[in-house]
Each structure stands twice: as C-alpha cells, then as structure tokens.
Amino acid sequence: MKPILVAENVNAGYGDVIIVHDVSVEVSAGEIAAIVGPNGSGKSTLIKSILGFAKLFQGSILYHDKDITGIPSHRAVNLGIGYVPQTDNVFPNLTIAENLDMGAYNKRGKDTIKTAKGDIFHMFPELAAREKALAENLSGGERQMLAIARAMMAEPKVLLLDEPLASLSPKPSAMIESKLEQIRETGIAILIVEQNVKKALELSKRGYVLVNGALAMRGESASLLADDSFKERFLGLEQEH
Amino acid sequence: MDVNWLQVLVNSAVTGSLYLIASAGLTLIYGLCKFPYFAYAEYIALGAFIGYFVSEVMGVSLSGAFVISFLVVGAIGFLCYRGIFQPLARRGATIIHLMVASVALGLILRHLIPVFGDIFPVLEWSWSPSYFTADWAAFNLGSVRITGLWAWTVIAAIGLSIALHIMLTKSKIGKAIRATSSNPNLALASGIDVQKVIWITWSLGAGLAAIAGIFRGAETQVWPNTGWEMILPVFAVVMLGGIGNFYGAITAAFIVGLAENIGVVALTALGLSTSYRIGIAFIILIITLIVKPQGLAMLFRRS
Numbered sequence: 303m304k305p306i307l308v309a310e311n312v313n314a315g316y317g318d319v320i321i322v323h324d325v326s327v328e329v330s331a332g333e334i335a336a337i338v339g340p341n342g343s344g345k346s347t348l349i350k351s352i353l354g355f356a357k358l359f360q361g362s363i364l365y366h367d368k369d370i371t372g373i374p375s376h377r378a379v380n381l382g383i384g385y386v387p388q389t390d391n392v393f394p395n396l397t398i399a400e401n402l403d404m405g406a407y408n409k410r411g412k413d414t415i416k417t418a419k420g421d422i423f424h425m426f427p428e429l430a431a432r433e434k435a436l437a438e439n440l441s442g443g444e445r446q447m448l449a450i451a452r453a454m455m456a457e458p459k460v461l462l463l464d465e466p467l468a469s470l471s472p473k474p475s476a477m478i479e480s481k482l483e484q485i486r487e488t489g490i491a492i493l494i495v496e497q498n499v500k501k502a503l504e505l506s507k508r509g510y511v512l513v514n515g516a517l518a519m520r521g522e523s524a525s526l527l528a529d530d531s532f533k534e535r536f537l538g539l540e541q542e543h
Numbered sequence: 544m545d546v547n548w549l550q551v552l553v554n555s556a557v558t559g560s561l562y563l564i565a566s567a568g569l570t571l572i573y574g575l576c577k578f579p580y581f582a583y584a585e586y587i588a589l590g591a592f593i594g595y596f597v598s599e600v601m602g603v604s605l606s607g608a609f610v611i612s613f614l615v616v617g618a619i620g621f622l623c624y625r626g627i628f629q630p631l632a633r634r635g636a637t638i639i640h641l642m643v644a645s646v647a648l649g650l651i652l653r654h655l656i657p658v659f660g661d662i663f664p665v666l667e668w669s670w671s672p673s674y675f676t677a678d679w680a681a682f683n684l685g686s687v688r689i690t691g692l693w694a695w696t697v698i699a700a701i702g703l704s705i706a707l708h709i710m711l712t713k714s715k716i717g718k719a720i721r722a723t724s725s726n727p728n729l730a731l732a733s734g735i736d737v738q739k740v741i742w743i744t745w746s747l748g749a750g751l752a753a754i755a756g757i758f759r760g761a762e763t764q765v766w767p768n769t770g771w772e773m774i775l776p777v778f779a780v781v782m783l784g785g786i787g788n789f790y791g792a793i794t795a796a797f798i799v800g801l802a803e804n805i806g807v808v809a810l811t812a813l814g815l816s817t818s819y820r821i822g823i824a825f826i827i828l829i830i831t832l833i834v835k836p837q838g839l840a841m842l843f844r845r846s
Contacts (some may be wrong), residue, residue, distance in 0.1 A: 355728060379734035390729060393722045395846045400712075404722045404733045407715070436844055456734055 303330040306491045307352070307383065307460045312361035314344075314351030320359055321347045322515045329460065329491040329508075334482065336502035336523065337495045338536070339512035345495040346388065348512065349462045353378050353385050365460070380408050384458030388465040388495075391449035394438035398429050401437050401448055405455030415455075422451050425484060443474025450481065460491045467498060479505055499536050503527050511536060549687050551804050557693040559800025560700030561762070565755035565773055566780040566792050567707060568748025574724040574787015574846075575744050576632075578641040582623065582649035583752060584777065587770030590616045590753025591760030592656055592668050595675065600667050605677055605757075612757055613750040620749020621742055623648060629738070649771075656767045672764035679761075696758050703751070704793055711789060712845075720744055721846065724787045776803070776824035783831045785840025794839055799824055 305328035315321040322344040329335040337345045350356035352363055354375040362371045370378060379385065393401050402422060406415045423430035426447050432440070437448055446466055453461060466482070467475045482505065486492055496502035503509045503523040511519040511526070519532060526532050569583045590612045598608035631644060660668030667673060679691040710717035723730040723740045730737050752770070760769055779799050784791030806823040810816065831838055840846060 353732065355732075375731040376734050376736050379732060385732045387729065387732065390726055393725050393729060395725045395844060396718065396722060397845070400718055400722075403715075403718055404730070404735065407719065408734045438844065452733065 303333070305330045306366060307493065308364040309348070309352050310362050310364065312348060312351055312363075313359040314347050314356050314361070315359065316347070316357055320515075321356075322351065322512075324361075325510075325512065325515075325517045326361075327493065327510050329493045331459070331491050332486060332489045333508065334486050334492040334494060334506040335508040335510070336506035337493065337510045337512060338497070338499045338502045339518070341497065343512040344515035345497075345512050346464050347515075349385070349464060349493060349495055352462060353383060355385075355387075379456060379458075382457070382459035384453035384456055384461045386449045386453050386461070386463045386466060388468060392437040392440070392445055392452065395436065397434050397436055398440075398448055399433045401452050402429075402455050405452035408456070418455055418457065422454055425454070425481070426451050441474070442470055443477060446470060446474070446478055447481065450478070450485075454485065458490065460493065461485065463492065463494045465495055465497060467496060467501065475501075500527070546808050547686055549685070551808060552801075553687050553689060553693075555797065555801040555804040557696055557800070558803055559797035560697045561755060561758055562773075562776050562780050562799055563700045563793055563796035564696075564703055564758060565752060566777045566784070566796060567703060567789060568751035569777060570781045570784060570787055570789060570792045571720060571724075571744050572748040573781055575720065575741055576628070576641070577786075578638045578645070579778070580645045581642070581774065582645045582652060583748070584770035584774040585649050585652035586616050586620060586749045586752035587756040587759060587773055587777075588653060588656065588767055589619065589770075590756025591765045591769045592666075592756075593753065594757035595673055595760060595765045596666055596668070599673070599676060600665070605675075609754055609757060612753040616753035616756075617746040617750030620752075621746040623749075624742065624745040629741075653767045653771060670767060672766040674764055675761040677761065692758070692761055696762075699754070699758065700796075703754075707789055716740070716743060725846075772821075775821055775828065779824040779828040779831070782828055782836075783838045785838035785843070785846065788838070788840045788843055788846040790843035790846065791839040794842070799827055802827060 308328040310326045312322055312325050313320050325348055327335065327337060327348070337348060339345050347356045351358045354372070358372065362369055364370070365381060365383065370381065393404060396404065402419050403415065406418050409415050409418065428444060429448055429451055437445065440448060450463070450466065466478055470478065482492060494502060494506065503526055506523045509521065509523040509526045510517060519526065565587060569580065572580055572583065593612040593615050594608040597603045597611045598605045627644060627648060628641060631641060657669050660666050681688055681690040711721055712718070719730065719735050719740050722733070723735060723737050727737055756769060759773060776799050780792055780795045783798065784795035803820050803823045807817050807820050810819055
C-alpha cells in the first residue's frame with residue numbers, strides 16, 4: 303500500500319544540536335507504525351520535526367506525495383496531520399467540550415462541529431459523561447483519551463502520537479490501546495512513538511528502532527519480535543525496567 | 544472623624560470599575576505573551592489624548608471618542624506587537640529582553656505624545672494638562688454622592704465583563720485565546736493560527752486600555768502621564784487576579800479599589816496626604832508576589 307506520510311532522510315534537533323540523523327519512516331492508511339527505542343534515542347524529536355515542533359535540518363516530509371517540508375505547524379494540522387504530544391496534551395483550563403472545540407478549530411459550521419463531536423463522544427463515551435468537566439480534573443487515562451479525541455476532532459488522515467501509553471496503569475493503557483485499534487480501523491494512519499518496545503510492536507504492523515538518533519532496525523513488527531538479535535538487543539533491555 | 548462608609552463603598556466600586564477596564568486587556572496580553580508589558584500604560588494615555596482630541600477639539604460626541612480611540616489605539620497595539628515584539632520573540636528574545644523593550648517603548652510613546660502635539664498643533668497635545676469639559680451631573684442617592692461619569696464607569700465595567708465573559712467562553716476566538724494562553728504548542732497542534740490570536744488579543748487589549756484612558760482622563764486630567772499614573776494599580780490587579788485570568792482580574796480590581804478607598808480614609812485619619820494612596824496598590828502587588836504569586840487564579844480555574 304502506498305504510504306500516506308513519508309519522512310525522508312530526516313536530520314532533526316533543537317537549536318544547533320542535531321539529535322536525529324538521517325532517518326526515514328513512513329506510514330500508510332489504516333496501519334499503525336511504531337517508532338521504538340531507548341530513552342533519548344530521538345523518537346519524539348523525529349515526530350516533532352514532521353510538524354515543525356522540532357527543527358528539521360535536512361530531509362523532507364511528504365504527505366499524499368506532496369512535499370510539505372517546513373510548512374507552519376497549524377497548516378500541517380489543517381491538511382490532516384494530527385499530533386498528540388506526550389505531556390501537556392490537553393488545555394487544563396478548558397472543559398472537555400471546549401478542548402474538543404479547539405480540536406475542530408478550522409472546521410466551518412456549527413453543525414459540522416456538532417456532528418464531529420457526536421462521533422467523538424460515540425468513540426469515547428467516557429468523555430461524553432463529563433463534557434463540562436475541566437480537563438485538569440481528569441485522571442491520567444481520561445486525559446490521554448481527551449488528548450487523542452481532541453486531535454481526532456480535526457478528522458486527521460494521519461495521527462502522530464508521542465508515547466500515549468507512558469505513565470498509564472495497565473487498565474487505562476489497555477483502554478487506550480483498544481481505542482487506537484478502533485481509530486486504525488477507520489482507515490487513519492497512526493505513527494506512534496513508544497518506549498515500551500514489546501507493547502508497541504504488538505500494537506503495530508511496522509516497526510522502526512531508533513538508537514542514538516539513528517535507525518538501528520526496521521521491519522514488520524511481527525518479524526522484529528521474532529528476530530533473535532532484536533530480542534537480545536532491545537527486549538532484553540526492556541526487562542530490566 | 545465621621546466616615547460615610549456607604550460612600551467609601553461606592554467610591555471603591557467606581558475605582559474598581561476603572562481598574563477593571565484598565566487591566567482586562569493587559570491580563571489577556573500578559574497571559575498570552577508571558578512578559579510584563581509596561582508600555583500598556585501608554586495605551587491608556589494615548590486613549591485619553593485621542594478621546595480628548597475627538598470629543599473636545601473636533602467636537603464629536605463622547606461616544607464617538609470612545610469608538611475612535613478604541614480603534615486607533617487598537618491599531619497601534621497591533622503595530623507595536625507586529626513591528627517590535629513579534630520580531631524580537633522570533634529572534635529568541637527572553638522575557639527580560641521583551642520587558643526591557645516594553646519599558647523603552649513606553650517611554651518613547653509617552654514622550655512622543657507632546658512631540659506630536661508640537662508637530663501638529665491642532666491636536667492640542669502637550670505636557671500641560673487638558674480637561675474634558677463634559678458636564679457630569681452629580682446626584683445624591685440618600686447620603687451617597689454619585690456623578691454621571693462614575694455611573695457610566697461602573698456600567699462600562701459591567702458591560703465589559705459580560706461581553707468578555709461571553710467572548711472567552713462562547714466565541715471561537717475567545718476560546719482560542721484561552722487555549723493559546725494555557726498551551727501555545729498544543730494550540731498550534733490544534734490548527735489554531737497562534738500568531739493571529741496574538742494579533743487580535745493585542746489589538747483588543749490596547750483598545751480596552753484606550754477606553755480606560757478616556758474614563759480616567761475625564762475623571763482627572765489628560766496629560767502624558769495619565770497612563771503611567773495607573774501602572775501600579777493595573778499591575779496589582781493583573782498579578783492579584785492571576786496573570787491571564789480575566790475572572791481573577793474582576794475580583795482583584797474591586798479588591799484593589801476597596802483597599803485604596805479604605806486606605807484614603809486611613810490616610811486622612813492619620814493626617815497624611817491622600818496622594819500616598821498609590822502606595823496601597825504597590826503593597827498589594829508586593830504581598831501578592833511574596834505570598835501567592837499565582838494570585839487568585841486558584842479560585843477561577845476556568846481561566
């Protein structure tokens with residue numbers, strides 16, 4: 303299948319410091335691709351650079367075969383690339399409903415937004431019940447759901463998720479995983495950054511392993527999980543946590 | 544000493560209303576841009592001068608003066624951001640750089656007012672005070688004396704509060720202002736054109752300062768320090784209310800207004816000059832910064 307989003311030969315970082323060296327990743331519609339790797343390997347920097355939240359020194363971003371390298375973040379979002387940061391991913395001083403309104407900021411027409419909100423509440427009934435609650439009063443799992451729901455309001459074609467499962471206890475984590483599966487089934491491409499290598503590869507179809515800002519391995523998630531050298535290098539590390 | 548406490552309360556409401564109008568815009572700007580924008584005081588002065596020119600020199604109505612002053616100073620606010628602070632921020636200026644730039648801009652604006660008056664004598668702008676001549680009938684309600692200007696100041700503050708509340712909670716741009724203020728990156732990630740939100744807020748904020756300037760100028764006098772004289776209470780209100788928190792600012796404005804008017808009674812009782820009243824806002828500012836730097840924001844989470 304033709305990829306919907308391609309990041310090619312990306313060199314990215316902050317200020318003058320290059321953290322990610324010459325990495326290419328891609329994701330297709332209806333597929334989850336995972337970028338995994340140890341702490342500080344540049345995973346987050348890589349997806350941030352796709353949207354301009356980190357500096358892209360070199361490389362190009364193709365969306366639907368169109369070069370969108372360097373366009374302003376909010377315009378990339380409007381084109382259909384949703385992004386959920388790892389932390390500070392909701393507006394704490396806004397209610398759940400208002401957070402969702404912000405997600406649909408560039409949608410025209412009250413009815414369109416209402417319909418979109420209805421769909422989102424259908425997917426996240428947990429949020430519908432607390433529509434008027436301030437986001438800062440939500441639990442970790444609810445907060446993460448709201449963060450994803452906010453991004454979904456813009457009806458993205460691609461969703462970039464920065465460690466959506468980090469710091470969640472098993473139950474909310476499993477809930478988010480099932481929501482991601484639901485989202486994928488609607489045909490959205492999901493590119494996920496995750497520290498939990500095993501979980502991310504079980505969730506995804508394709509995996510990229512980043513070490514020290516460079517691509518160490520890539521392949522079908524299932525075959526990576528079955529690969530002995532991969533297991534030794536990355537799953538061994540995982541168990542020490 | 545006989546104190547008419549009812550009068551003190553009424554005076555406090557009037558003072559608080561004026562401070563609210565003068566601080567509402569600043570708290571929104573401060574919340575968005577995260578640096579103390581001292582040049583804001585000069586928008587108050589500019590508003591007073593433009594209002595004076597429109598209503599007194601040109602002879603247009605006072606309501607016309609409010610509208611024109613709001614629009615012109617709003618445009619000046621936009622230009623200040625677009626021309627100075629946006630490029631500075633883009634070049635990586637820190638809070639300190641932006642703050643110092645704002646002090647400098649404030650000085651320049653304040654001293655440009657009489658310079659403009661020299662170049663264009665028709666403006667009648669100078670260091671010597673001018674006065675609005677509108678006749679504000681004073682009337683008595685029981686033992687309390689009220690002037691028409693005071694009544695309008697309070698009505699304007701109430702109207703502004705309602706209008707801003709509706710804007711911030713119901714309108715798209717209002718919600719975007721709150722969202723951008725709390726998390727600019729997430730606002731960008733929501734497709735909000737953050738730059739545009741900042742432009743609108745700066746224009747609106749400057750325009751509101753202009754309105755406060757006319758009320759202040761009509762109550763006292765119009766001279767280049769009309770805004771600077773109010774900088775302490777205005778910043779006290781913004782800090783006490785919790786930076787960027789409009790609801791906190793409403794409460795804080797009336798707290799500062801009340802404190803000042805009780806302070807005037809106390810100063811009189813102590814036989815001191817009432818011109819020390821400005822110190823009261825300063826004390827509130829210092830205490831807020833020491834005891835609770837986040838101000839009343841704790842009370843108004845939905846900022």
